[in-house]
Amino acid sequence: LLQAKYKERGTVLAEDQLAQMSKQLDMFKTNLEEFASKHKQEIRKNPEFRVQFQDMCATIGVDPLASGKGFWSEMLGVGDFYYELGVQIIEVCLALKHRNGGLITLEELHQQVLKGRGKFAQDVSQDDLLRAIRKLKVLGNGFGIIPVGGTYLIQSVPAELNMDHTVVLQLAEKKGYVTVSEIRSSLKWETERAKQVLEHLLKEGMAWLDTQAAGEPQYWLPALFTELYSQEITPEEAKEAIP
Amino acid sequence: VKFDSGVLLLSTHRLIWRDQKNHECCIAIPLSQVVFIEEQAAGIGKSAKIVVHLHPASSNKEPGPFQSSKYSYIKLSFKEHGQIEFYRRLSEEITQRRWENIPTGQTIQVNKDPQAGRIRAVGIVGIERKLEEKRKETDKNISEAFEDLSKLMEKAKEMVELSKSIANKIKEKQGDITEDETIRFKSYLLSMGIANPVTRETYGSGTHYHMQLAKQLAGILQTPLEERGGIMSLTEVYCLVNRARGLELLSPEDLVNACKMLESLKLPLRLRIFDSGVMVIELQSHNEEEMVASALETVSEKGSLTADEFAKLVGMSVLLAKERLLLAEKMGHLCRDDSVEGLRFYPNLFLTQS
Numbered sequence: 001l002l003q004a005k006y007k008e009r010g011t012v013l014a015e016d017q018l019a020q021m022s023k024q025l026d027m028f029k030t031n032l033e034e035f036a037s038k039h040k041q042e043i044r045k046n047p048e049f050r051v052q053f054q055d056m057c058a059t060i061g062v063d064p065l066a067s068g069k070g071f072w073s074e075m076l077g078v079g080d081f082y083y084e085l086g087v088q089i090i091e092v093c094l095a096l097k098h099r100n101g102g103l104i105t106l107e108e109l110h111q112q113v114l115k116g117r118g119k120f121a122q123d124v125s126q127d128d129l130l131r132a133i134r135k136l137k138v139l140g141n142g143f144g145i146i147p148v149g150g151t152y153l154i155q156s157v158p159a160e161l162n163m164d165h166t167v168v169l170q171l172a173e174k175k176g177y178v179t180v181s182e183i184r185s186s187l188k189w190e191t192e193r194a195k196q197v198l199e200h201l202l203k204e205g206m207a208w209l210d211t212q213a214a215g216e217p218q219y220w221l222p223a224l225f226t227e228l229y230s231q232e233i234t235p236e237e238a239k240e241a242i243p
Numbered sequence: 244v245k246f247d248s249g250v251l252l253l254s255t256h257r258l259i260w261r262d263q264k265n266h267e268c269c270i271a272i273p274l275s276q277v278v279f280i281e282e283q284a285a286g287i288g289k290s291a292k293i294v295v296h297l298h299p300a301s302s303n304k305e306p307g308p309f310q311s312s313k314y315s316y317i318k319l320s321f322k323e324h325g326q327i328e329f330y331r332r333l334s335e336e337i338t339q340r341r342w343e344n345i346p347t348g349q350t351i352q353v354n355k356d357p358q359a360g361r362i363r364a365v366g367i368v369g370i371e372r373k374l375e376e377k378r379k380e381t382d383k384n385i386s387e388a389f390e391d392l393s394k395l396m397e398k399a400k401e402m403v404e405l406s407k408s409i410a411n412k413i414k415e416k417q418g419d420i421t422e423d424e425t426i427r428f429k430s431y432l433l434s435m436g437i438a439n440p441v442t443r444e445t446y447g448s449g450t451h452y453h454m455q456l457a458k459q460l461a462g463i464l465q466t467p468l469e470e471r472g473g474i475m476s477l478t479e480v481y482c483l484v485n486r487a488r489g490l491e492l493l494s495p496e497d498l499v500n501a502c503k504m505l506e507s508l509k510l511p512l513r514l515r516i517f518d519s520g521v522m523v524i525e526l527q528s529h530n531e532e533e534m535v536a537s538a539l540e541t542v543s544e545k546g547s548l549t550a551d552e553f554a555k556l557v558g559m560s561v562l563l564a565k566e567r568l569l570l571a572e573k574m575g576h577l578c579r580d581d582s583v584e585g586l587r588f589y590p591n592l593f594l595t596q597s
Contacts, residue, residue, distance in 0.1 A: 015424065017405065017408065017409045017412065018409060018424055018427060018428060018431075020405070021402070021405050021406065021409060021428075021431055022427075022431065024401070024402060024405065025402065025431055025434060025435070027398075028398055028399065028402060028435075029434075031395055031398055032395065035391055035392070035395050038388075038391065039388045039391060039392070042384075042385070042388045045284055046385075047327055049385070049388065049389075052389065052392070053392060056392065056393070056396045057396070057399075057436070059396075060396055060399055060400040060403055061403045061437065061438070062399055062403060062435060062436045062437060063436045063437075063438070064436050065436075065494060066433075066436045066438075066494060066496050067433050067436065067452075067494050067496060067497050068491060068492055068493050068494045068497050069433060069434070069452050069497065070433060070434055070435065070436045071434050071435065071436075072436055073494070074491075079492065079494060080490060080491070080492050083485060083492035083493065083494055083495075084485065084492060086481070086485075086495065087481070087482045087485050087486060090478050090481070090482055091482065097561075110328070114323070114324040114325060115323070117324070119290070119322055119323055119324070121324075122285075123285070123291060123324050123325075123326055123327050124327075125327050125328065126328065135494065135495050135496070136478075136481075136495055137495075138495045138496055138499050139477045139478050139481055139495050139498070139499065139522060140477055140516065140520050140521055140522035141476065141477070141478045141521065141522075141562070142519075142520065142521075157562075158519045158520055158521050158562075199583055202583045203581065203582075203583060203585065203586065205585075209583070
């Protein structure tokens with residue numbers, strides 16, 4: 001009987017706390033509404049403020065972008081901004097995949113997304129793109145962010161890229177291409193290892209082979225050289241992109 | 244004065260503008276001439292701008308597009324975006340002042356020269372003062388926003404602590420808490436954006452919101468799925484659904500959590516995850532294994548096919564085409580030829596001809 005009483009008490013305590021949380025939640029909602037009415041524009045217009053906001057949320061263990069149904073999304077409108085950006089990122093990556101094998105620099109992605117958004121849409125920063133991409137990972141399509149030489153390569157296909165592949169991509173970033181000798185001298189790998197990595201990239205369509213280069217064959221990354229020429233997305237490619 | 248439709252370039256020494264149509268036309272300003280820059284946000288009918296305030300021209304300045312100007316600044320208008328990044332980079336260059344360290348060597352001849360003018364010194368001082376005031380005002384707005392944000396975050400932090408405490412109680416009680424209460428708790432976590440501390444997995448799964456969403460999706464996706472052979476990747480679904488909504492979009496996590504509930508709610512769609520991690524939605528009536536049989540026929544007819552070729556033939560996305568071929572391989576019907584020319588699939592003759 002005593003045990004039953006203790007158990008009951010325990011359940012009551014949890015219930016109490018739930019009720020308390022419910023009340024606090026309502027209060028928080030009001031505070032957030034007040035904040036939104038004063039500063040919603042700031043978040044919309046100021047990318048630095050967005051960064052600060054996101055960082056503060058992360059510090060306390062809150063993800064404002066987790067759900068469209070969350071308070072943050074509903075009241076500050078941050079959700080729609082990033083989720084729509086997600087759609088635009090997916091479309092650009094799909095359209096260009098056949099050119100670059102599913103790897104694209106953050107710069108080029110940024111440019112193409114801005115073009116697609118049109119003149120009257122709100123400007124977006126590279127930080128915004130990165131945050132949207134991190135959310136897209138959960139869809140299982142292989143979205144990934146690879147740091148290379150001060151910027152990032154964005155992966156949008158479910159190809160397996162391990163540390164070896166990543167480090168070769170980073171090496172190739174400087175000139176847009178890499179050779180077996182360069183890998184051997186910079187990374188101190190054996191030829192076999194270098195060749196395996198390069199072949200994998202070739203198979204995935206992320207690298208192209210130039211056998212006519214002076215000296216030895218050069219492995220070029222289309223993701224890197226298209227940035228220099230920045231071609232428009234053709235209508236055929238755009239059709240590919242929209243499901 | 245208008246210089247329209249051009250490309251703006253930034254170097255460590257200069258700001259250069261080149262006409263897109265007439266490549267001969269090119270004007271530049273040394274960064275050393277810049278006093279201060281400020282942003283002007285876009286508005287309705289107006290594009291975002293950067294205003295560049297300049298020193299008076301030196302007397303030995305070479306001729307430029309204009310002899311003089313009554314203004315001491317130029318405005319760069321970003322009609323097709325890019326303002327945010329450009330402002331950031333330009334600020335960096337002006338702060339770093341690298342032109343002072345790096346000699347320009349040969350002064351490169353440009354066709355036209357920096358645009359500036361004779362300005363009264365008084366004008367500049369007045370302008371600088373006004374800008375300073377405006378900057379202080381903006382700073383005050385931002386700092387007020389940050390202050391309010393910090394206070395808000397304090398309150399949010401309390402909520403996080405409380406939820407942790409509740410989660411611990413739930414863990415200890417294990418089954419003494421009713422299902423209703425668990426669902427309530429999960430929906431609170433969802434509202435706040437707090438990960439479920441109990442299961443550690445994607446919180447929010449199992450809330451009423453996701454259940455409703457799952458039912459909605461079943462309705463929305465029926466026809467599109469039928470049009471696409473009964474199967475769609477989750478990214479396709481994400482784009483389709485959000486494009487249709489326009490507002491109050493779904494987060495990627497919302498979509499995944501709702502889809503996870505499809506099967507348990509006995510809806511006519513289900514979520515399937517391939518070995519590669521690719522996630523798809525299939526009609527219940529869709530049987531991927533049966534599709535493999537027809538895929539085998541197609542491949543046999545052609546001798547061999549890559550994922551790209553198969554996708555074009557059948558009218559599928561390359562992603563799903565590849566998954567189908569991989570599944571066929573897994574089931575033993577196809578085998579692969581993996582070379583640098585690509586991944587090609589052949590009917591598995593080892594099996595049929597043994």
